[in-house]
Amino acid sequence: MSVKIAKNSGFCFGVKRAIKIALESAEENHDIVTLGPLIHNPQMVEKLKEERIVSVDKITEIKGRPTIIRSHGVKKEILEQLERDGIEVINATCPYVSKTQEYAEKLSEEGYKVIILGDKNHPEVKALRSYIRGEAIVVANAEELSDKTFQKVGIISQTTRKFEDFQELVRTIVPKCHELRVINTICNATSIRQNSTLKLAKESDLMIVIGGKNSSNTKMLAKISENFVETYHIETEYEINKMWFKDKRNIGITAGASTPDWIIVEVYNKIIEYMGNINNKISKVEDIPSF
Amino acid sequence: MSVKIAKNSGFCFGVKRAIKIALESAEENHDIVTLGPLIHNPQMVEKLKEERIVSVDKITEIKGRPTIIRSHGVKKEILEQLERDGIEVINATCPYVSKTQEYAEKLSEEGYKVIILGDKNHPEVKALRSYIRGEAIVVANAEELSDKTFQKVGIISQTTRKFEDFQELVRTIVPKCHELRVINTICNATSIRQNSTLKLAKESDLMIVIGGKNSSNTKMLAKISENFVETYHIETEYEINKMWFKDKRNIGITAGASTPDWIIVEVYNKIIEYMGNINNKISKVEDIPSF
Numbered sequence: 302m303s304v305k306i307a308k309n310s311g312f313c314f315g316v317k318r319a320i321k322i323a324l325e326s327a328e329e330n331h332d333i334v335t336l337g338p339l340i341h342n343p344q345m346v347e348k349l350k351e352e353r354i355v356s357v358d359k360i361t362e363i364k365g366r367p368t369i370i371r372s373h374g375v376k377k378e379i380l381e382q383l384e385r386d387g388i389e390v391i392n393a394t395c396p397y398v399s400k401t402q403e404y405a406e407k408l409s410e411e412g413y414k415v416i417i418l419g420d421k422n423h424p425e426v427k428a429l430r431s432y433i434r435g436e437a438i439v440v441a442n443a444e445e446l447s448d449k450t451f452q453k454v455g456i457i458s459q460t461t462r463k464f465e466d467f468q469e470l471v472r473t474i475v476p477k478c479h480e481l482r483v484i485n486t487i488c489n490a491t492s493i494r495q496n497s498t499l500k501l502a503k504e505s506d507l508m509i510v511i512g513g514k515n516s517s518n519t520k521m522l523a524k525i526s527e528n529f530v531e532t533y534h535i536e537t538e539y540e541i542n543k544m545w546f547k548d549k550r551n552i553g554i555t556a557g558a559s560t561p562d563w564i565i566v567e568v569y570n571k572i573i574e575y576m577g578n579i580n581n582k583i584s585k586v587e588d589i590p591s592f
Numbered sequence: 593m594s595v596k597i598a599k600n601s602g603f604c605f606g607v608k609r610a611i612k613i614a615l616e617s618a619e620e621n622h623d624i625v626t627l628g629p630l631i632h633n634p635q636m637v638e639k640l641k642e643e644r645i646v647s648v649d650k651i652t653e654i655k656g657r658p659t660i661i662r663s664h665g666v667k668k669e670i671l672e673q674l675e676r677d678g679i680e681v682i683n684a685t686c687p688y689v690s691k692t693q694e695y696a697e698k699l700s701e702e703g704y705k706v707i708i709l710g711d712k713n714h715p716e717v718k719a720l721r722s723y724i725r726g727e728a729i730v731v732a733n734a735e736e737l738s739d740k741t742f743q744k745v746g747i748i749s750q751t752t753r754k755f756e757d758f759q760e761l762v763r764t765i766v767p768k769c770h771e772l773r774v775i776n777t778i779c780n781a782t783s784i785r786q787n788s789t790l791k792l793a794k795e796s797d798l799m800i801v802i803g804g805k806n807s808s809n810t811k812m813l814a815k816i817s818e819n820f821v822e823t824y825h826i827e828t829e830y831e832i833n834k835m836w837f838k839d840k841r842n843i844g845i846t847a848g849a850s851t852p853d854w855i856i857v858e859v860y861n862k863i864i865e866y867m868g869n870i871n872n873k874i875s876k877v878e879d880i881p882s883f
Contacts, residue, residue, distance in 0.1 A: 464767065472763040475774065476755065481762075483772040 304552045304572050307501040310511075311565055313490040313558035315395025316340050319372040320349075322393040326369065327352045335369040336360070336379070337424060339393070340559035341516035344537060348561075360386070367391055372559075373424040374398045376431035397460050398425055401486040402432045408455030409434040413482055416440065418470050419459030423517050426459050442466050443473040454478040460488040461518035461558070463495060463525070490558065491518060495525055498555040502526040505553035507545060510534045511568050512557025519557030526555070538567045543575040552576065595843045595863050598792040601802075602856055604781040604849035606686025607631050610663040611640075613684040617660065618643045625653070626660040627670070628715060630684070631850035632807035635828060639852075651677070658682055663850075664715040665689045667722035688751050689716055692777040693723045699746030700725040704773055707731065709761050710750030714808050717750050733757050734764040745769040751779040752809035752849070754786060754816070781849065782809060786816055789846040793817040796844035798836060801825045802859050803848030810848030817846070829858045834866040843867065 312320075319339055326333055331353065338346045338356045346356055357363060360382060367389040370380070374394040383390050408415050409432075419426040421439040430437045440446055443466070454474055458467050464487055471483050502508050508526040512519025514536060523534040530553075535541060546552065552572055556565050603611075610630055617624055622644065629637045629647045637647055648654060651673060658680040661671070665685040674681050699706050700723075710717040712730040721728050731737055734757070745765055749758050755778055762774050793799050799817040803810025805827060814825040821844075824836060837843065843863055847856050 468763060468766045471766050471772075472759060475759045475762050475776070479776055481772075481774040481776075483766065483774070485766070485770055485772075 302550050302576070304554065304569065304576060305501060305505070306565065306569060307494075307497040307553060307555035309490070309494045309497045310554070310556040311558070311560050311562055313488070313494075315372045315397060315488075316559050319369075319393035319395065320345070322391060323349060323354050323369050324352060326367065326391050327354050330367050333367045333369060333391070334363055335371055336363070336375060337371055337373075339369060339371045341513040341519075341557075342536075342559040342561065342564075343513060343515075344564055345559065345561050363388060370394050371424075372398065374402060374428040375424075376428050377402075378431060395460070395488075397486070397488045398428075401457055401460060402429055404455075404457050404484045404486060405429050405437070406432040406434075408457070408482060408484070409437070411453075411455075413453045413455030413480075414438070414451045415455045415457065416446075416470070416474065417457055417459065418442075418462050418467050420517055423459060425461075425517075429457075429459070440470065443469045446470075446473055446477070449477070451478045453480045453482070455482045455484070457484050457486045459517070460486055461491045461521060462487055463521060464492050494518070494555070494558065495522065498522045498553075499525055499529075501553040501555060502529040502532070505530055505551045507549045507551075508532040508553045508555065509541070509568060509572065510555050510557070511565055512536070512560040516557045516559050519560065522555050522557060526553075535568070537564060538571040541568065541571050541575065546572070546575050549576075593841050593867070595845065595860065595867060596792060596796070597856065597860060598785075598788040598844060598846035600781070600785045600788045601845070601847040602849070602851050602853055604779070604785075606663045606688060606779075607850050610660075610684035610686065611636070613682060614640060614645050614660050615643060617658065617682050618645050621658050624658045624660060624682070626662055627651070627654070627666055628662055628664075630660060630662045632804040632810075632848075633827075633850040633852065633855075634804060634806075635855055636850065636852050654679060660684050662715075663689065665693060665719040666715075667719050668693075669722060686751070686779075688777070688779045689719075692748055692751060693720055695746075695748055695775045695777060696720050696728070697723040697725075699748070699773060699775070700728070702744075702746075704744045704746030705729070705742045706746045706748065707737075707761070707765065708748055708750065709733075709753050709758050711808055714750060716752075716808075720748075720750070731761065734760045737761070737764055737768070740768070742769045744771045744773070746773045746775070748775050748777045750808070751777060752782045752812060753778055754812060755783050785809070785846070785849065786813065789813045789844075790816055790820075792844040792846060793820040793823070796821055796842045798840045798842075799823040799844045799846065800832070800859060800863065801846055801848075802856055803827070803851040807848045807850050810851070813846055813848060817844075826859070828855060829862040832859065832862050832866065837863070837866050840867075 372395040415437045510523040526532040663686040706728045801814040817823040
């Protein structure tokens, strides 16, 4: 019997960096805001409030305060508006996301019709589109492509998508264009995390995926895991139902890029407690989380 | 019972153009040479000899005569050498092949590692490589790729390859590089001819593929056809064995891009004759060749 946490769970480089930038700025300033939640994790956003880092949804709510741009980035027009308004901007956009924005801009400037693999409602994708001249095409997978053909196509991806979907999109585009330019903008950390989740899902008989219900990369982890084993996507330990663990022997835990370590530890401890209760013996823990 | 000729059989635009250029030049000049056979069809090359258009293999054999560059193109160094030697060059390189050479040069100048889908021993590919800075990689299919990874890869193709192989090569490269630039240099005429051959092969119980044994695109037609039905690759009517047609009802004929119409007609007539003999009745011919 075991409870294992997938390798490479939790905070990624971009999220760690954004939180560090935010906390350091909060030390220097009395009141600062983030335009939209800093990361897609409600519990972490609550914690940040305690440090007087408040999330606002609209520019009009900023009221002159220094403003943190979150890890997903914002639309180009918003950055320009903040500059015109004389707002102090603290840019915590993940450097990988910034790079993707640069690629998007460059491809469209060079006359490529830009196709983005991503969720069109995700803030990262909304921001990304604003860097593209003309209309970009956003698809969640290759099946969403129309039969339209193009002279020159450029393909990029939201940083947190599944690599296999990206590869399939590229394959599907080849007959639809004369020239194709592909830039793999999927974050390495994302695919590494997905692979670790996949590996653990295959050797578990129950998977717990921790992360914001609004977190794109966490939802993707749940989707990957679901293909192999019973899976629950939760935000905190309070959602755990102890009946899930009845007759289960090997539990796997994974967590999205915006899930703080303390939440992973709480979930881990709760599972150990329930496993002990239900199976009436102490679970053998092979992997101790290294927090 | 039927004997059908596949649509889009025989001479392609580039071959027609090269022969026209050669014949017009022969009218103006007493002796001209082609550097290598003008097209990959021994019978046509014989015919050209009658017009005093002789094929030579080496630059040293030119001996000051006006020189036709054949449809497959030649190495950049050879063109430069001919210029230094003061030879009159009549360039009959297929415009689609020239375009591929331009792409190859441009991709390598822009820092892409160029991968060519093609036959490394084919004159078109040998010529193409000479336009690339540094070493190009030539593969006949995706399986020939090594595990090596690259920052920037550019993919082009010999003009006569199968589109599906090109698409599979692109798909296979995606995980091996950060940036990928794909230019589809497969000639439309090639894929149209291949599709017509495929269609006819599916509805025939014997296929005759006509074209030079050294013709890359003809060999590809034979390969496509073989997957569905008994197939014979011949150069002329003299190779036909009448026993092939025993108990066969629907015969399909197709021909490579360098196969002259008169050879197709001769083969067609021979088959009609044999089908009549063996089956002891006149074959019903649904498609009359439109020569």
